Amino acid sequence: MTGAVTSDTYATTEAKLEAALNEARLGFGExxxxxxxxxxxADGALLGRGRNRRVQDDDPSVHGETDAFRNAGRQxxxxxxxxxxxxxxxxxxxxLIRQFRIGTVIIGEARHFDGQHEWLAEAGVAVTVLxxxxxxxxxxxxxxxxxxxxxxxxxxx
Amino acid sequence: MTGAVTSDTYATTEAKLEAALNEARLGFGExxxxxxxxxxxADGALLGRGRNRRVQDDDPSVHGETDAFRNAGRQxxxxxxxxxxxxxxxxxxxxLIRQFRIGTVIIGEARHFDGQHEWLAEAGVAVTVLxxxxxxxxxxxxxxxxxxxxxxxxxxx
Numbered sequence: 001m002t003g004a005v006t007s008d009t010y011a012t013t014e015a016k017l018e019a020a021l022n023e024a025r026l027g028f029g030e031x032x033x034x035x036x037x038x039x040x041x042a043d044g045a046l047l048g049r050g051r052n053r054r055v056q057d058d059d060p061s062v063h064g065e066t067d068a069f070r071n072a073g074r075q076x077x078x079x080x081x082x083x084x085x086x087x088x089x090x091x092x093x094x095x096l097i098r099q100f101r102i103g104t105v106i107i108g109e110a111r112h113f114d115g116q117h118e119w120l121a122e123a124g125v126a127v128t129v130l131x132x133x134x135x136x137x138x139x140x141x142x143x144x145x146x147x148x149x150x151x152x153x154x155x156x157x
Numbered sequence: 158m159t160g161a162v163t164s165d166t167y168a169t170t171e172a173k174l175e176a177a178l179n180e181a182r183l184g185f186g187e188x189x190x191x192x193x194x195x196x197x198x199a200d201g202a203l204l205g206r207g208r209n210r211r212v213q214d215d216d217p218s219v220h221g222e223t224d225a226f227r228n229a230g231r232q233x234x235x236x237x238x239x240x241x242x243x244x245x246x247x248x249x250x251x252x253l254i255r256q257f258r259i260g261t262v263i264i265g266e267a268r269h270f271d272g273q274h275e276w277l278a279e280a281g282v283a284v285t286v287l288x289x290x291x292x293x294x295x296x297x298x299x300x301x302x303x304x305x306x307x308x309x310x311x312x313x314x
Contacts, residue, residue, distance in 0.1 A: 095252020
């Protein structure tokens, strides 16, 4: 109640992106698809963070966004939450955002995957694209090294 | 190579639905949201089956469809696969279907949740709704008993 920022509170967009980017970097180090995400409450409290685990867990259902959502546990209402993801969400993750009415989505970059921003906005989601070079560079390095895994992850042949 | 139907092959729509419905029944018995699903190869081989695990695992990311998808492991191509689900897919699961280009979706019932059939069809998915009374009755019983869990599962307040 002092108003102090605790270590679990991410007040700025930059701090929120850093949390997601750190997950992406961890994934890259594990040889996985380097997409990270984090879900925050309205006051900036971290609810959950996660990363793509296709390679690490041999699990195609775990994208960065779905992992952050899972790790946030059961929430009653997502309207006031903010989901930060290092890469623009695919249809699977956009569907998650829309179904659970996550209010705000902040996207690190949308050059490697240009997701459903308009579709989300039409459903009432506030969408911001940062075009962050660090997010872009991490994906560039991964896709150059493992193009077939990247294509598998987004259902492209 | 004898043409015999093995125990892992589900040749008919009825047999496929039964596999999904059995998952839903298991979920009901566990006190969970009774939605089950199964993913099949073109020849009817079962690739994976699963059920909603919100209650059982306290995991909001596991719907019937995403669990079956997960349990099928990493597949190169989903176009020739058939996903059977006891209940019409929500946006989250519809997004999964669309992103990974699952070719065929068979839906047990769409009265308790009327999902994105047209949206999926426009994306090239072959959608069939069976309006199966057993699927409908199972959901009816669950929703009457735990309406708040059902609303939580689909992001309704």
